[in-house]
Amino acid sequence: DAGVTQSPTHLIKTRGQHVTLRCSPISGHKSVSWYQQVLGQGPQFIFQYYEKEERGRGNFPDRFSARQFPNYSSELNVNALLLGDSALYLCASSPSLNTEAFFGQGTRLTVV
Amino acid sequence: AQSVAQPEDQVNVAEGNPLTVKCTYSVSGNPYLFWYVQYPNRGLQFLLKYITGDNLVKGSYGFEAEFNKSQTSFHLKKPSALVSDSALYFCAVRDLPQGDYKLSFGAGTTVTVRA
Numbered sequence: 001d002a003g004v005t006q007s008p009t010h011l012i013k014t015r016g017q018h019v020t021l022r023c024s025p026i027s028g029h030k031s032v033s034w035y036q037q038v039l040g041q042g043p044q045f046i047f048q049y050y051e052k053e054e055r056g057r058g059n060f061p062d063r064f065s066a067r068q069f070p071n072y073s074s075e076l077n078v079n080a081l082l083l084g085d086s087a088l089y090l091c092a093s094s095p096s097l098n099t100e101a102f103f104g105q106g107t108r109l110t111v112v
Numbered sequence: 113a114q115s116v117a118q119p120e121d122q123v124n125v126a127e128g129n130p131l132t133v134k135c136t137y138s139v140s141g142n143p144y145l146f147w148y149v150q151y152p153n154r155g156l157q158f159l160l161k162y163i164t165g166d167n168l169v170k171g172s173y174g175f176e177a178e179f180n181k182s183q184t185s186f187h188l189k190k191p192s193a194l195v196s197d198s199a200l201y202f203c204a205v206r207d208l209p210q211g212d213y214k215l216s217f218g219a220g221t222t223v224t225v226r227a
Contacts, residue, residue: 004155033214042116042202042217043156056214090155097213098206100146103155 002026004093004104012110013081021076021107025093031055032074033101034066037088049074050097078109086111114139114207118218126226131193133221135186135203144206145186146215147177149199156202162186173197193225 005024013019025032031050035043048056049068063079072093078085088108092101115138125131137143144163148156160171167179177188186203200222204215 006155031213035215035217040219042204042219043215045214045216048213058214092156098144100158100161101215102158103148105153105155108153 004091004102006089006091006104006107008107009105010108010110012112015081015083015111017081018077018079019081019109021078021089021091021109023074023076023091023093023104025072025074025091026102029093029095029102030072031094031097031101032068032072033092033094034074034076035090035092035103036060037090037106039087043090046076048097055097081111083111085109114143114205114216116203116205116216116218118201118203118221120221121219122222122224124224124226125193127195128192131188131190131197131223131225133188133201133203133223135188135218136184137186137203137205138184139205139207141207143186145177145179146204146206147171147175147186147188148202148204148217150202150220151199159188193223195225195227198223198225 007022033048034046037043045058047066052068066076068074088106090106092103094101146161147159162179170176203218
């Protein structure tokens with residue numbers, strides 16, 4: 001069975017640009033969450049979606065947005081990129097809201 | 113607010129010796145606790161969870177964790193460590209009464225198992 005897949009795996013962007021990260025959950029999983037992991041730190045919660053509705057939002061600026069599609073895949077969008085947005089962005093899926101989350105390999109975003 | 117503390121940045125053990133990675137938590141209600149492992153340039157891999165029931169939880173790859181409510185701890189253990197256990201370990205907590213399902217992670221503990 002395929003796990004959580006994220007694309008792209010690596011990305012280099014310039015300050016001020018916009019980026020879209022994509023995530024496909026494990027088949028049958030209806031919940032998708034996004035986390036940001038800065039080097040040397042634990043993952044920080046950005047968003048959670050369940051059945052296409054936002055169910056949680058972390059302490060991130062409005063430049064960060066996300067959505068979940070009818071097939072339960074998800075996109076994370078970040079506008080007006082800053083150097084500090086450089087991080088590993090992790091997507092996780094779970095069958096429902098309150099079960100363990102299974103993570104993808106992440107997208108390494110570098111902002112220059 | 114929910115939070116997790118991993119008091120040790122690094123743990124070094126010899127292969128074959130017991131391994132313990134410490135975690136303490138703070139929540140307003142009943143905690144849901146998780147351990148994840150991360151290998152270099154990879155995502156997080158689920159090891160085990162505590163929801164309710166037995167305080168000793170068994171997980172993948174021979175790992176187990178002991179939930180201690182009085183000490184608000186959830187330490188990860190492995191009786192006999194392998195070199196391949198060398199990785200970054202994260203403890204995480206979910207506090208449902210807060211109304212959302214986010215996971216709050218500790219800063220991580222780097223485990224090095226020497227041959």
